Amino acid sequence: MIFKVFPAEELAALYELLAVNPIVGPVLKGRDKKDNALYDFALTSGFADLALDYGQTMHSAKKFFLPHREDLCTFTLSDHDWDKHVDYGAYQHTVLFGLHPCDINALNKLDKVLMESVYPNPFYGAKRSNMFIVGHSCSPTPSCFCRSMASDSVIRGFDLFLTRLDDSYFAEVNSAKAYHLLEKIKSYHATDRDHKLFRHAVSEKNKKITAQVDTSDLTKILDMEFHADVWQEWGDKCLSCGTCANVCPTCYCYGVEEEVDLDLRHARKEKLLYSCNLVDFAEVAGGHNFRPESHTRLKYRYYHKHRGFVEAYEESLCVGCGRCGNACLADITVPEVIASVRGGDNNGK
Amino acid sequence: MKLNCDIDIKHLTRVEGHGNIRIRIENGKVAEAQWEVVETPRFFEAMLVGKHYENAPYICGRICGICSIGHTLASIRAVENGFAITPSEQTAKLRLLLKHMETLQSHILHIYFLAAPDFLGVGSVLPLTESHPEVVQQALRLKLLANDMCDEVGGRRLHPTRTVVGGFTMLPDRYRLNQFRQRLRASLADLLASAKLFSTFDLPSFSRETEFVSLKGEGEGIYPFIGGDLVSSDGVVKAEYDYLAMTNEYMAEYSTSKLSKLSRKSMAVGALARLNNNFNELHPQAKEISEDLGLLAVNHNPYMNNVAQLVECVHVVLDSIVLIDELLSSDWQEERQPVIPQAGKGIAAVEVPRGILYHCLEFDDEGSIQRADCVIPTSQNHANIMYDIEDLARWCVAQGKNDRETELLAQMLVRAYDPCISCSVH
């Protein structure tokens, strides 16, 4: 990796250089009742739109690579025949400016299942391949538990990663494009002093991470605790609303619907992101539901993220961004659920 | 000359709600002329009792599917008047803009879908899609514009979502507002084409002396829609809070709707009443079109209400352009002011497409509704419709009209009022 440094005020120039492309970044969306700022990712129209000191956005940047609704194909029908048309929905390169490590790690995890597996998903792949990612260091919030999920730092999946030092940016340069870009602004190769400052910044950041999840032997513990009563307790609270999956940067499951236009000559196959917490997630024709109770669905979500994915890819599908816990109206958070499932090992101590 | 005739129309079509027309002529004399309102009452005034004030606009909007925006705004104004809240200038302008688009939407619906088929000799707008496709397209374009703007400003074309006590939950997008400005400009061509079409219609030359009641524009060039003094063409003037003196509701056995009267045995509200009472306040271009179509104040031909609606369409489009210009010339301010409930009574008068509408709400000190009263334009028109029918029947006898002609004229007369019957029996 090549490390460079540039003065903080050069960031605007970097943005401007990239601004011939659409730039998506964190923006202030509004304020809650207690006047706390609320952020989300959106298309920006100027450097001033960027709110790079955001703690966490409400939603992940998912809609730019896994839209909630998307046409898998369209059909034109004639009396006896039809044609199928497929459009992956990517037409240009997009810059994602200001992603935190957790969100870049989320993309890396999605890459594994959506791009590097059998049947790679071209709808995701087309967008993902056309992304220029400028990561930005974060200031952890009380609900961030990225460190437990080994997502607090990121080593690939971006072009440029910026860490804010006092009055400059420490840049991890990870692509030729990014390297050339930095040559166009005032920047220099990082010195020992910069390395030191960087390490200091990282350790300061780590001190702010308070929430945590004990992941040791978690896959086994989840199997042992499959019938634990705590699932029922969390299930009683769950609203089966799908909010957690919607805000999650790595939830990717979906449903498909086919619709015919009013002219009966055009039709669409639409994909809509789903959530395993929704009541009919595992329901089949005729009405049989493999997970009729809300606790079985909630449990499944944890099994998929913290057990099944680990089994398949040796890492969890959760990046510890804390969004699902923040958004859940029933206050169901990953650290608490996992701690309660592990409950037994505390008793043992 | 035709001496006997018996007309009995159950559930008149192409009007909102359920009403019957009965005309019996015996030996050249009108033996019976009746406008029966048989709509089922829904008891909105009772429904509201015990509800928190924030429910009022949301529930009252459901009085009527056509003028839900008007009802919503009337309820909001009643609450705000009750709690002594004055809307900001920005809120007032946005509300008026929204109101204008409802007026446009509702008038176009009436003119084209409900009234025009009579003048073009068909039973509904459906055959016109084949015989007069350009007319239908005009209507659809205008209605679409109005509805799209209602979505943008009010959140929803029907039963708006963004309109709340204290202001708006959300403000329109400035960029789109500017685009609407352009669509409004472009829509004038369709309105002028409509005026041309109208000039070819053969409006019956029937008229009857009528007392017209409406709001009075507050100042020169202000054609009234939200709040202000109440006036009648017979010279009555009352303040908004004194609405009961204007409405004088009573019941009659042929109607589940209440009825109203003022200086005479009946009165009329609506586009024609507004225009008769505020003719000089119309936008100059609208006024010109009105004159071209032979509509000058004070006009007593009820069929002219169709023309008055068209003139108002032109007015609201032109005025909306002005409103958008004003809104876009300054930055958005805070969209919602704090609401502090207080005990008391709030009264609002708002001009909805079919005429003047009153909402009156009484609150306890927590803002819970204790009593409610809504006086609907169509209920104020019912008695006038009935006396018009009676006079029309006589006129038809005198003109030697046959049964079919009389029947059609009577139907067209009721339709001309654009009655909203379910609304009147709310």
Next chain:
Amino acid sequence: MENKLEFIDLGATDQPEQARQSVHDFEYSHKAEITNVYPLTATEKLYQIQICDPDERHNFTFHPGQFVMLELPGIGEGPFSISSSPIRHGDLELCIRGVGNMTNFLNRVERGTKVGISGPFGTHFPVENMIGEDILLIAGGLGIVPLRSPILSVLENRSRYGQVDIIYGARKPSELLFGYQYEMWKQFDINLEIIVDEAEQGWQGPVGLITEILKKRIDQGRDADFRHKTSAIVCGPPIMFKFVCDQLTHANLPMEKMFVSLERRMHCGRGKCCRCNIGSTYTCLKGPVFDYWSVLNLKEAI
């Protein structure tokens, strides 16, 4: 414009062949024509579906037990087991029960209609590994549909297998599928035993549970090498295969020699929609055919 990032077209010709191919696979379906429709019972029909393009048809190969995604444009898409023999390539037979949106629409469709076929997907019954062995094929209800492909496959290579038993149970005689083929199966030296829950007029066969027939078969086969020379393929409702597999386990048949096919909701067949996951295993990739050992290790499989 020099900083305009260049658009990368995944499907473009300058991409490596393999990447391009796999990208196009995802939403690709073969256009196929329904060439014949045979009503089998009140609710099931057999559809003969031929992939239109001769090359695509020839290149379409599958193994018994795999499934395809069948698409009716604008109506719906769903997974269906291939019920025909693998040697017929893209000349497929699907047996489909009308239960929901798409399957009921399919009921109204006549020959000549064009549909979309993608696949084949999933794991299969490893009949190639059973050569030289006795085979027990046990089906309950609609479970005979995925079993028909291994049956046909075994028939075509009849001499390479030992004793072949088909035990088939249905609720009523009128619900039995593929009746017209039983004689043919028997001619190939197959022991076919059929049992129903409930007799109807004209029924002369046994009435009762499938496990009773299985018991007889096990008892007669209770020789030392039953466990060494038998494989079982079991297909039917979960409750049925659980009983059957338990019974076989008691008879000392190793779990890894029993194969079942599981059914789950599916929207893609490609390991992407997650709807078919059991615990956290994709039924469409790791299944639908599992050996019984794997099934027992899947949380919430039965």
Next chain:
Amino acid sequence: MSIQGSLGTFLGVEMAKPKVGFFELSSCEGCQLQLLNNEATLLEFLSLLEVVYFREGMTEKSNDYDIAFVEGSITRDDEIERLKEIRHNAKIVVALGSCACFGGVNQLKNRFHDLEWVKKEVYGDYPISTRKAAPIADFIDIDLEIYGCPVKKEEVERIVSRLVLGKAVTHPQYPVCMECKANENICLFELGEPCLGPVTRAGCDSWCPSNRLGCWGCRGPAPAANFKQLKEIVKRYNIPVERLLDRLECFGGFQNIVTDMRGSGGKGENET
């Protein structure tokens, strides 16, 4: 009326144009208007159907229809007879809008157990007939419900085209929150406003929350609605439970839940 006959074939299956009638009982007629509020696609929509009865829009009337869309609730005895007649004539009866599905706002008067008081409050001593407002399914079998106050035109189009094609008509099983999150709205609870999104059946594309108004539950309960938890949430955000009940009772879909939550003799009962 309208262009008669066949719609051609779809995947080789012959499609006939259904004859339809639109009917209204006690309602604001807004749901019917919503159909006309569909300017961009209105003509295409109408070309799928043969409208034979639509009092609000046309003079011609016929009792020969396949599908009857019934708007409004039952609030007077004579409406029951009309409704039964419609059922008798139609092959498919569709309850259009929340008034028909749940009683709609009309059932707010049912809160007062004494209907005499209700009548008196509005009409004084003048005699007037009414009955407790009820959904149409209380009197006839219905085949399909289209929820919403008002109905969402896109949804009506989707359902009608499905009916024409003979596809299954299904409703989302998830609550409004799902759509609200997909639309990336700020949760109303964060703004201190109550919202019924967590318990209300989706399908409106989170119409109200997307306009920063909490959901009022016009589409009735979602299949797995967790009311116990909703009550906890409302309390945690310092919103009086009474305001939650106020909303839940608005459109009639949550009638039983409100009764349960209020318990007997709870606040807000307006017995007079």
